[in-house]
Amino acid sequence: MRLSDLQTKKIINIMDGRNIGTIIDANVLENGTIESFVIESGRGLFSLNKETDTKILWQEITKIGEDVILVKKSAK
Secondary structure, eight states: OOHHHHTTSEEEETTTOOEEEEEEEEEEOTTSOEEEEEEEOSOOTTOOOGGGOEEEEGGGEEEEOSSEEEEOOOOO
16 A cells, blocks of 8 residues: 555544544655555645644554554544
8 A cells, every 4th residue: 555545544543532633654664565644734825834734653553444544543
């Protein structure tokens, strides 16, 4: 599966059912494994504030489906 395929899926938190956002980038380790995804939170079109982006660790992903990616992320 390609990153571009994952970027079309919605990210849903199974803890509260909230749509977290969409994947905009991936952090990959030197050995080629994915460490985490960077999720673009809902924000304005011209906002450049990267502090609102969310990081989803690979271990937090519970299921990658046809249309959605389910994650288990507790609220901070």
